[in-house]
Amino acid sequence: MSDKVVTRFAPSPTGYLHIGGARTALFNWLYAKHTGGTMLLRIEDTDRERSTEAATAAILDGLTWLGLSWDGEAVSQFERAPRHREVAEELVRLGKAYYSYETPAELEAMREAARAKGLPPRYNGQWRERDPSEASPGLKGAIRIKAPTEGETVVHDRVQGEVRFPNKDLDDFIILRSDGNPTYMHAVVVDDHDMGVTHIIRGDDHLTNAARQTVIYNAMGWDVPSMSHIPLIHGADGAKLSKRHGALGVEAYRSMGYLPEALLNYLARLGWSHGDDEVMSIKDMIGWFDIGDVNKGAARFDFAKLEALNGVHTRKMDDHALFDIFVATLPYLEGGPALAARLDDQKKAQLLAALPGLKERAKTLVELVDGAGFLFAERPLPVDEKAAALLSGEARAVLRGAHATLTAVSGDWTAATAEAAIRDFAQAGGHKLGAVAQPLRAALTGRSTSPGVFDVLAVLGREESLARIADQID
Numbered sequence: 286m287s288d289k290v291v292t293r294f295a296p297s298p299t300g301y302l303h304i305g306g307a308r309t310a311l312f313n314w315l316y317a318k319h320t321g322g323t324m325l326l327r328i329e330d331t332d333r334e335r336s337t338e339a340a341t342a343a344i345l346d347g348l349t350w351l352g353l354s355w356d357g358e359a360v361s362q363f364e365r366a367p368r369h370r371e372v373a374e375e376l377v378r379l380g381k382a383y384y385s386y387e388t389p390a391e392l393e394a395m396r397e398a399a400r401a402k403g404l405p406p407r408y409n410g411q412w413r414e415r416d417p418s419e420a421s422p423g424l425k426g427a428i429r430i431k432a433p434t435e436g437e438t439v440v441h442d443r444v445q446g447e448v449r450f451p452n453k454d455l456d457d458f459i460i461l462r463s464d465g466n467p468t469y470m471h472a473v474v475v476d477d478h479d480m481g482v483t484h485i486i487r488g489d490d491h492l493t494n495a496a497r498q499t500v501i502y503n504a505m506g507w508d509v510p511s512m513s514h515i516p517l518i519h520g521a522d523g524a525k526l527s528k529r530h531g532a533l534g535v536e537a538y539r540s541m542g543y544l545p546e547a548l549l550n551y552l553a554r555l556g557w558s559h560g561d562d563e564v565m566s567i568k569d570m571i572g573w574f575d576i577g578d579v580n581k582g583a584a585r586f587d588f589a590k591l592e593a594l595n596g597v598h599t600r601k602m603d604d605h606a607l608f609d610i611f612v613a614t615l616p617y618l619e620g621g622p623a624l625a626a627r628l629d630d631q632k633k634a635q636l637l638a639a640l641p642g643l644k645e646r647a648k649t650l651v652e653l654v655d656g657a658g659f660l661f662a663e664r665p666l667p668v669d670e671k672a673a674a675l676l677s678g679e680a681r682a683v684l685r686g687a688h689a690t691l692t693a694v695s696g697d698w699t700a701a702t703a704e705a706a707i708r709d710f711a712q713a714g715g716h717k718l719g720a721v722a723q724p725l726r727a728a729l730t731g732r733s734t735s736p737g738v739f740d741v742l743a744v745l746g747r748e749e750s751l752a753r754i755a756d757q758i759d
């Protein structure tokens with residue numbers, strides 16, 4: 286066996302990829318990338334009633350959007366059932382597991398009896414030594430593992446530390462049901478072993494499973510992978526994460542206009558830190574991440590922080606990269622499809638040119654759609670209330686002068702030539718620059734805020750700019 290790190294993300298396809306699952310995937314991915322290893326993907330679709338193709342598709346789509354790539358083909362756990370059966374039978378042959386033949390009613394009676402004595406409802410191990418020939422004919426047995434009865438099972442967890450489980454609390458749990466289907470507990474161990482997984486990183490709701498799974502590893506004589514159980518995400522108020530707190534599928538975050546890189550940065554910082562660094566690129570995270578540095582305490586999800594961080598990433602991002610993500614995300618954004626429908630080559634060029642100014646004012650891509658609206662607006666522009674206030678009375682006279690001045694600009698139409706003309710006009714007329722710029726902005730964009738007005742003039746071009754201004758003075 287080489288020392289190459291192999292991690293895995295093992296979602297159950299019973300719903301979309303939720304934000305907690307995305308963080309688990311991220312930690313597996315970061316650790317694999319940091320160590321030069323690989324991350325595998327296993328779809329835990331053994332629960333046939335609750336698993337759906339649509340959920341699997343949503344999980345793959347969410348991971349892809351986030352850029353959390355996996356190595357090789359995704360593995361279906363269900364398809365590996367024959368192998369799970371084979372290992373369970375092997376354990377019987379090795380004397381580490383046995384067939385048990387209780388009916389559901391007998392099992393219930395056993396639990397009742399334990400409860401009556403004030404004991405936890407555990408299986409009593411009655412078929413450990415009995416011969417299967419004693420079973421009533423026709424009864425199909427379930428395979429149970431012989432769990433150790435004394436001492437303790439220790440999970441050496443890189444996040445939780447050494448966690449000890451008294452073996453008297455473990456009973457002989459089922460690894461293969463009487464219908465021949467493996468239990469979840471068993472399937473995970475066989476799959477992780479066969480897939481060569483060296484590091485298990487998952488939510489701390491699986492910590493007690495780790496003890497039971499250790500029993501199976503030991504029975505097969507297999508190495509137990511390194512374990513890291515990461516704390517779950519809680520809401521800002523400390524309560525378990527609910528929809529209101531942000532327990533949504535990652536596609537909801539895409540629709541809200543968050544950048545994958547910002548969302549990953551935010552999720553990485555939930556429970557992990559690197560000094561005082563708040564803003565991290567993917568490269569930074571890969572370089573800095575170590576699973577051993579993840580905190581034990583529950584992390585709290587805070588929308589305001591995510592939004593602020595998204596604003597920072599938006600402003601920092603290279604314009605072409607931001608443009609590409611923006612265009613690719615348009616179909617999912619509020620107001621985006623209408624904009625996408627009008628995105629011809631000219632509009633694309635205008636959008637790219639306006640992006641440096643637009644991104645200064647947008648914390649999300651949804652805000653970017655809103656900010657870019659003026660580029661796509663049809664004349665005569667709808668003017669919002671605040672902009673209308675900027676266009677009243679004297680402002681119209683100023684605008685008339687500005688229009689004449691701009692009409693006279695000869696040669697190149699650029700932000701610099703427009704600015705020079707407007708400055709001259711303001712100075713000659715004794716106007717403050719703002720008294721000219723504000724009505725201009727209102728006429729050009731229909732809004733009271735926008736990127737710098739000279740940039741707006743440049744992006745819209747001579748003809749469209751003059752026409753929009755003229756619309757407001759006639």
Ligand code: GLU
Nearest residue numbers: 295296297329473487491
């Ligand atoms: N399928 C399990 C889940 O979605 C994860 C199992 C594991 O990581 O071992 O919670």
